[in-house]
Amino acid sequence: MSESPMLHVEEATKVFGGILALNRVTFDVHQGEILGIIGPNGSGKTTLINCITGFVRMTSGKVFFKGRDITGKPAHKIADLGVTRTFQIMRPYYTLPAYKNLVIPLFSPRAKRTGGWRGGGKLGDRDTVGIDILEEIGFERDSFVPYKLASSLPTGYLKRLELARCLALKPEIILCDEVFSGLSMSEIASMVPLIERLQMDGITLIMIEHRLRELFRVASRVMVLNFGEKLLEGRPEEVMADERVKTAYFGSEEVEEVMTYA
Amino acid sequence: MTTADRRKERLDRGIKVRSDGIYALLSWRELGYLVLPRLVLIAGLLLLPLVVPSLYWQRVISNVCLYALLALSFDFLAHYVGLVSLGGALFIGTGAYIAALLNKNLGLPLILTIPMASVSGAAICTLLLLPCLPLRGVYFAIVSLMYPLAMMRIIEALNIFGGTDGIMGIDSFPNHWVEQYFVLIMVLLFLFGLRRLVNLDIGLVFRGVKDNDQAVRASGMSITYYKAVAVFIASAIGCLAGACLTHIYMFSGISLFALDFSILPIAATVIGGGGTLAGPVIGCFILVPISELLREFGTLRIAFYAIILMAFIVFKSEGLMVYGQRKYHQFERWVKI
Ligand SMILES: Nc1ncnc2c1ncn2[C@@H]1O[C@H](COP(=O)(O)OP(=O)(O)O)[C@@H](O)[C@H]1O
Numbered sequence A: 001m002s003e004s005p006m007l008h009v010e011e012a013t014k015v016f017g018g019i020l021a022l023n024r025v026t027f028d029v030h031q032g033e034i035l036g037i038i039g040p041n042g043s044g045k046t047t048l049i050n051c052i053t054g055f056v057r058m059t060s061g062k063v064f065f066k067g068r069d070i071t072g073k074p075a076h077k078i079a080d081l082g083v084t085r086t087f088q089i090m091r092p093y094y095t096l097p098a099y100k101n102l103v104i105p106l107f108s109p110r111a112k113r114t115g116g117w118r119g120g121g122k123l124g125d126r127d128t129v130g131i132d133i134l135e136e137i138g139f140e141r142d143s144f145v146p147y148k149l150a151s152s153l154p155t156g157y158l159k160r161l162e163l164a165r166c167l168a169l170k171p172e173i174i175l176c177d178e179v180f181s182g183l184s185m186s187e188i189a190s191m192v193p194l195i196e197r198l199q200m201d202g203i204t205l206i207m208i209e210h211r212l213r214e215l216f217r218v219a220s221r222v223m224v225l226n227f228g229e230k231l232l233e234g235r236p237e238e239v240m241a242d243e244r245v246k247t248a249y250f251g252s253e254e255v256e257e258v259m260t261y262a
Numbered sequence B: 001m002t003t004a005d006r007r008k009e010r011l012d013r014g015i016k017v018r019s020d021g022i023y024a025l026l027s028w029r030e031l032g033y034l035v036l037p038r039l040v041l042i043a044g045l046l047l048l049p050l051v052v053p054s055l056y057w058q059r060v061i062s063n064v065c066l067y068a069l070l071a072l073s074f075d076f077l078a079h080y081v082g083l084v085s086l087g088g089a090l091f092i093g094t095g096a097y098i099a100a101l102l103n104k105n106l107g108l109p110l111i112l113t114i115p116m117a118s119v120s121g122a123a124i125c126t127l128l129l130l131p132c133l134p135l136r137g138v139y140f141a142i143v144s145l146m147y148p149l150a151m152m153r154i155i156e157a158l159n160i161f162g163g164t165d166g167i168m169g170i171d172s173f174p175n176h177w178v179e180q181y182f183v184l185i186m187v188l189l190f191l192f193g194l195r196r197l198v199n200l201d202i203g204l205v206f207r208g209v210k211d212n213d214q215a216v217r218a219s220g221m222s223i224t225y226y227k228a229v230a231v232f233i234a235s236a237i238g239c240l241a242g243a244c245l246t247h248i249y250m251f252s253g254i255s256l257f258a259l260d261f262s263i264l265p266i267a268a269t270v271i272g273g274g275g276t277l278a279g280p281v282i283g284c285f286i287l288v289p290i291s292e293l294l295r296e297f298g299t300l301r302i303a304f305y306a307i308i309l310m311a312f313i314v315f316k317s318e319g320l321m322v323y324g325q326r327k328y329h330q331f332e333r334w335v336k337i
């Protein structure tokens, strides 16, 4: 950790019409790590991602990407730097087939700059590159799935499509907003290796999750938010053991589930 | 048999030519199936000036084409970019005044004034609309409607560009054949050009902006930039129509900022079928001649428009083109449930 962290968030604060959605949250993410973010519903997790990626203007605080101040930059400029995000409520282009969904990010300045998918060369036919990315992310290549309209895809594929949109930009970091939620156990089981592979490819990840068991398997550190405040941060097992986390999550099925497996 | 125990079944025709960009043509028959509608449209339009009886109706063809250009511009913005623009009158007026001034003051010939008015008019309209691009839906529509009204009053109040008298004595087209074939070819050019454009990669970005602008932002692209590019394209088409109009009538005045230019293209789009691009053109070929026939009724025409529009919205809200395409591409049959 000689250099500045990949992402440094300082005292991020967001007020929505009197509601303090985020209260002076400070944290770092380092190159290649997976930071988990957990917290009850309404604790400000999505707002935090929105603030970092420029979709929502922070009330106060600062965000640094690789030591560079990106606070207040427009969302597309931040994405152009390689700071990408998925949406909790999936946002595909419903009227386009899955692979055509990727033509749009592949048309972006960043994708044009970073060149062809998987190393060098000029970006070829964007349709082909799109299908390659979809295969990478778990769409069966020789099936009809990549060619189906996004409006007819089930949740599992839409979540993958969210990740695929980020990958098309050759991201430095992906901020995932609940990519596991709404998926069945077996779908999650097939997503986990995918996440691990992204990490192996050198992509840094921030993962908001309610699925604590799967999250704790991949995350190197976990941060807990509650009522917009950072409750604590630490290795998964430390976080699990914390009394306050148990209280904050009291009654939540996931925690009980994790506790029984822990 | 009552409708309760039967339903309409729709089957795609067993030809693979429509499999999204991949043309698997197996026979001349299939090729014919694919190109026939296009050929009929092109040939029909090009034959039109030859078969129309009087000079009066030949002028109507030119009018239809100018409205068709506006309708194309409206349909493109509304259904492929998500901007509902009532700026037709702004485009026409801007294009017309620029062409008129270039012709009258600088003595430039048609062959220069029309392209120059299209491009510089588009630049002006885009700059004017730039502040409104973040607005959505009906708000954009309202603001784009205010511009032509404001332009009219500004020209009137400042008494510039000939004030309320307008600019007269502008060069006309060499003859009515050149006039009609020029506007007809422009309609065909932009019809097929836009249909091509919306399926290119940049066209998908436009459609993405309509479908889901947040995802476009998340993909590292400025939605304002792409909206501006689309508005430039659409206003260039509108300004082209305006420039032609001013040369056809050898006149430019504040009446060219009239609301008709904003409203009729929308009506034509509803009738023809929004999002098909060809539909709005067909809609103009229906609406504009009807409006000519009803000319003696004066402003009562508006009532006829309203009735036609209402009938279409209630009974065939999909529009003629969508209906026609469905009939052409699919078999329909009643089946017992
Ligand atoms: N756009 C918004 N306008 C007003 N309030 C918002 C907005 N987005 C989020 N909030 C509020 O901010 C708080 C945090 O929400 P959110 O970040 O979505 O929580 P989480 O993702 O952790 O469930 C909630 O109280 C929510 O109602």
Ligand SMILES: [Mg+2]
Pocket (backbone or CB within 6 Å): A045, A046, A047, A088
């Ligand atoms: Mg959330």
